[in-house]
Amino acid sequence: MTTTGSALSGALPFAGLTALVTGGASGIGLATARLLTAQGARVAVLDLSEPEPAGFAAALRADIRDDASVVAAVDAAVSRLGGLDIVVNNAGIGAQGGVEDNSDEEWHRVLDTNVVGMVRVTRAALPALRASRHAAVVNVGSIAATAGLPQRVLYSAGKGAVVAMTRAMAADLLPEGIRVNAVNPGTADTPWIGRLLDRAADPAAEYTALAARQPHGRLVAADEVAAAIAYLASPAAGSTTGTCLAVDGGMDGLRLRKEG
Template identity: 65%
Template sequence: MSLKAIVTGGGSGIGLAAAHALARKGMTVACLDVNPPGDPFIGIKVDVVDDAQVRAAVTEAAERLGGIDVLVNNAGIGAQGTIEDNPDDEWRKVFEVNVFGMVRVARAALPYLRRSEHAAIVNTCSIAATAGLPDRALYSATKGAVMSLTLAMAADHVREGIRVNCVNPGTADTPWVARLLDAAGDPEAERAALNARQPMGRLVSAEEVAAAIAYLAGPEASATTGTVLAVDGGMHGLRLRPTR
């Protein structure tokens, strides 16, 4: 059985790692991105803020794949600052990608998912949905919306045989985080602070997040829906005593 999957934001970071993880499970994968990858994936260029583009890209992916069994809703962008720092236009932009983008892609994929016997949607959320992080007000708001959206979608579509879950990564070693570190006044000190924030003492890798996505997307997770799976080095649940 070869399942067909589409991954948004599949051009780099967690999305590209997820595409590789799904391919290793035997899935055929289409990557939808503003800069999509090539072989071994089906690369389709799309901007998730444009509904017409999204519908066309999902239709093309379904035609080239021969259906859709799995959707990994991963496309997203970041933002820094408190509520005073980001203007309204930036709030709209980040919500357009991180929340409305997921809605557009899932909406376009649902007719194909309903025909699958192994339908699954996995949304990429964030530890920012459950932990108050400084200077992440806008980003956290979008990820809180993604987590609530995941649970609502799971309830809406469980009787159609479509499972919906999300993964909450901690701070991950991705190109976006690398750019933030490069822009910091002291990149090494900033990296050390991010490492120390997670109880395991290091950043999460894109491949570790991808492994969780691939599990939730696969038939072995057939009894799992409405779940929020943290891959965060223990950040969500652990409260360690300070070292001396």
């Protein structure tokens, strides 16, 4: 068992706990890994990108589309951390287009990464999570799972699967003391959105449009999503499981009346 009661009583909320964050080299994953570290956790970052981020207990390179790569990386993380309490399934890729715009190969590639990738990581981590007194899995979904967004059919299908999978996993793993939740960010200010803007005909106009469709009128900050992930992962959320927490400026739930 990797944790003790001190994890609940220490000054830092994650003191004595260990975490694995996938897609941790940039964006929401990097913000989450930094926050968990600042709050006392020992964090292993897993990513396909190079160079590996510095400042963490371990930085591992793995392809979540390859089961052998995932198993080796998770085993290495557990070995270096001395156990595992928290898994943050953040790694994923984007996709654009309507229902006729992506080939079968692209559907398989995106779903294999964004859905089955989470399965591979969680499955590999389960033996270590079962040994933890504060085991938690947090999956990163999207507003695309609950709101119909234009030109996002493939991406939305994958994120909808993440939400459904989160609740089913929560039901299966609760008897073993493992909590499973998800965070659904709105359009976040991340490198992926930056690349989309770079390809737009008018990046400034596209940025304005993306910000305006969220009721609070701006993009979601990666640090805001990280804070929600940290709450769901923390022992303070011990009675929270099977929940999908929206961090979207009200985009999913609010219907504000336009002035004029």
